[in-house]
Amino acid sequence: MSEDLTGRRLGHYRIDGVLGKGGMSVMYRATDIRLGRKVALKVIAEHLTEDPEFRERFVDEARNTSAIDHANVVPLYDFGEVDGLLYIAMRLVEGSDLASLIKGEPLAPQRAISLLSQVAEALDNLHERGLVHLDVKPANVLVTSRESATEHIYVADFGLTRRGATGHRTRGGDFLGSPTYAAPEHLRGEPVDGRTDAYSLACVLFACLSGRPPFQGQVPEVIQGHLNREPPALTEFVSLPPAIDDVIRRGMSKQPGQRYASCRELIAAARQALTAPPRPVAPPRPQQTFQQFPSPQQQAPAPRPVPQPSHASHASHAEPVRLRPPVPAGSTAFGKERSGNRWLAPVLVGLVAVGLIIGAIFFLSNPDDGQPPQQPESTGPSIPVGPGSGEPSGGSKPTSKKQLPSISVVAPPSS
Template sequence: MSEDLTGRRLGHYRIDGVLGKGGMSVMYRATDVRLGRKVALKVIAEHLTEDPEFRERFVDEARNTSAIDHANVVPLYDFGEVDGLLYIAMRLVDGSDLASLIKGGPLAPARALTLLGQVAEALDNLHERGLVHLDVKPANVLVTSRESAGEHVYVADFGLTRRGATGHRTRGGDFLGSPTYAAPEHLRGEPVDGRTDAYSLACVLFACLAGRPPFQGQVPEVIQGHLNREPPRLTEFVALPPAVDDVIRRGMAKNSKARYADCRELIAAARQALLAPARMPAAAPAAPANRAPGVAPPGPAGNGHGGFGPVGHNPGPLPNSGTPPRPMAAPAGLHSSSADPVRLRPPVPIGSSTAFTADKSGNRWVAPVLVGLVAIGLIVAAILLFTSSGGGSTNEQQDPSVPNVQVGPTETGAQPTTSGGRLPTSLPIRPQSSR
């Protein structure tokens, strides 16, 4: 263990307290007394001060960090050595790290993607410069909400960052990094590249959405998980779209060539799986014109409860929703008030004298039916009256201008009727009036 330097001066930096400790260094909160600026001061662990390899790695970290000018990489302010102690001064991020946020439980998918999208931008920028971070984990993702309207992310700790495919183990062959989020090729000491960091980012994505890393247990068990086991299904721990399991499976493929090409592509695939709008089912087909009486017309797609069904059918609250069902909308053509929705009655059996009605609005059909019946009666009466009066009478005075047509024997041969009268021998033909 290194001696706590709190309260001491290291060059022009006053050390105010410990922020965290790692295997190679201790991170302090400090003040640059020349500028009056708060900084994060990373000091190499004292037991490694005399180790040439670790001193070299510490210097490499300073050089690599200073070479990366990106909004999502912690800015480096200063680097030096005082009394045999190497230090790196960098921006003090006023916030928390992702590991602390996950301790409170899984993050909302939208928030996780927003944060990790920034991590992906920083890592891909690193890879474009020929560097590999090799220590991507929640503790090295710093989150602050004090520098912008939203949450801003900084990727930190470039102590293992290497240029090229080798150099990620000690000269003695020891593994450097965090096995919980390490790619198989990193664990085996094989060549690494940007897809190695992409594997670790897929593990971090799993941890953000599940609230735990993909493999847990003792270090040997975790390593065997990364080397030989398929990642667990994320949907076994949280209710998420099943497509996200495919994203994790590809992101954590054992063969680096089967993974996403870069970190941006990984996050884009996760965003598509988690946030893409669900496809709406096809609209219900139109009801046939000969729909049986009493059958309600099909309701609109989506009846307010996430499903499809006839209008007036209330399936009740959704499972685990905790909210009572909302009233269903009345079908088109039926009047209803917002306070008392209309529900249709069941179909009327054939032969029944009960008319098809709606609970609230059926009475409005009675008046039109009665008016129709009265109108039909008046029309029939008018026809009968016209018929009885339009046949003409044999006793009315003959119009000399109207010709007569012979219809029977002459007057002398007229036959008697059953009532005792005589049948007329001719009928007058009246021309149609021009008016």
């Protein structure tokens, strides 16, 4: 604009101040002095007034806006031209736009879905009339809480709205709109339809939930992102259910046929993804501790790959105890654990042998009548054996100084 119109009269409107500026127009706060009503007055930039194409677009905006009777579309009051300046008078929405609410910080998911569901209703109503908005972005979403108990949404700025698949670029081939939220087919100059707005709404959803648009940087970088790159995962920036990444990925598909069929369907899928329970996480395996010995009737637990604390120990860090299998009856168990008692077996065997020898000596020394043998003196003679009168042959009286249990046997003399 060559000058600020604040304080001037434009027809029956008194211009009170500037609400915002765009590339093609300036939005003023004004008063309709006939009705005493506050309005938002959109005035086309002076340097575009003489351009037939922009004049045509401005008139189309007025006609398209007035033809839409929807609760989430800013109502149009008046349209005209005064002193060579084209203007559109519409409802003054007391509040802010969605871009001001974000300010680099994400909105609560429930709030974002509540606001964007109203945007989806307005856009689908537009699409049912054969129109495409082509400039869906947070700055064109007005939010007010003065008209109802909850936040109410108005979709504004229908300056690029077109019917059918034509008019999304200037006659010179220049792109019109915001590339930050533009669909690939809009950037390439291809035919557009309602799915083009649905792509932009998916980008706005990303911005509401993360506090930033999906692609950032200089304009060429942003355009290349929309044309050639997959959208970043939303869960890389905020903690949300992973299913929302699938919704954003489908909503921002490069091919219109792979996107959601309507804006309502996109927001419904986002609502379901954000309210879905998180992926289940396997609970940690509890550490088993035993405070008493298991009963004999208790079935032994199945073997586990991870060593567990000993059933016979009360300490949580005790070493496991190995139970030795029972020893069969009648057998002697001498294992490696009893290697220090290896001498016991030979001693027992020797004692048994000595006992058997002593028993044999007593048995042989008993007489036939079964009388117990008399204990010989340690210095007595040896026992003579033979037919003689008891005298030893040869007149000799041999004596034996050996002590029992030694036995001396004398063979009988030859006849």
